[in-house]
Amino acid sequence: MNKKVVTFGEIMLRLATPGYLRFNQSDSLTATFGGGEANVAVSLANYGVPVDFVTRLPENDIARACKMDLKSYGVGVDKIVTGGDRVGIYFLETGAVSRGSKVVYDRAHSAIAEIKPGMIDWDEVFEGAGWFHWTGITPAISQGAADVCLEGIKKANEKGITVSCDLNFRKNLWKYGKSAGEVMPELVAGTDVVLGNEEDAAMVLGIHPEGVDVTGGHVEGAAYESVSKQIMTRFPRCKKVITTLRGSVNANHNSWAGVLWDGKKLYESRQYQITHIVDRVGGGDSFMGGLIYGLLTYPDNDQNALEFAVAASCLKHTIYGDYNQVTVDEVEKLMGGDASGRVAR
DSSP states (O other): OOSEEEEESOOEEEEEOSTTOOGGGOSOOEEEEEOHHHHHHHHHHHTTOOEEEEOEEOSSHHHHHHHHHHHHTTOBOTTOEEOSSOOOEEEEEOOBTTBOOEEEEEOTTOTGGGOOTTSSOHHHHTTTEEEEEEETTHHHHOHHHHHHHHHHHHHHHHTTOEEEEEOOOOTTTOOSSOOHHHHHHHHHTTOSEEEOOHHHIIIIIOOOOSSOOOTTSOOOHHHHHHHHHHHHHHOTTOOEEEEEEEEEEETTEEEEEEEEEOSSOEEEOOOEEEOSOSOOTTHHHHHHHHHHHHHHHOTTOHHHHHHHHHHHHHHHTTSSSSSOOOOHHHHHHHHTTOOOOOOOO
């Protein structure tokens, strides 16, 4: 695990209402940082994996605070390029029981939204790297962000670097004149490990389960196997397709599991019941961080890699903020069946 992982995307200032207050009830907001690919980077750094986060940030005090925050977790920030005028923001109102959480974005014209090809020296970025991770959020931000993401994927392919992505369809972000279906396939074509669910596959790639009814509220493994096979057929480079399985009883109680298709076998994880969610934002990113660690640590054991990812993301639901601040020991303890939550003395 000597080679570093590189993640690329947008990090934002997160402004959240305290506790379960609604926006109109709160006279204060708690400021932290977060964003899909940065969240993955923090997870990996916590597990002892060398990792660099790459983005574009302006030259101001908020951007400096952001970089200091990432550095405090051990994430490399020296490949971040400087430019633009602002750091993107998102506002979070945490839901409870039957009231879902709400996110309001204020990220138009952020520094990375105005990035252009050639601004990142990918040869320098990928020096000593063995893995590159991106998500479908980045190409949804702007044409420039999509172009630079593709630039990075192609360079990683040239260098024999493993590429992973989380399809992460966000309908509210695709506003610059192109749809996910027009942009994403070319990027996915250069990707080795794909994370998504049946909705992501349908909205991003136009792929639907064959001969399976997914409208009844309970999806069988055959649906995921069908989608995974279609992804691999359409994108021959892809070696593994992984799906997170979230059952939402209410805003505070979710079931959580995952499946992995390696082209021959469908692996299914154990299922967790998360009954008192502290913060589910970043749950999918914590899964991806755990998955990358698992695939690097257990290269010949996809079941273990999947179980690590699911356990890691289960723990994330107990932690406030975007970042999954857990250790390998804590994840392995939960993998081993200890979900008691007893005080460690």
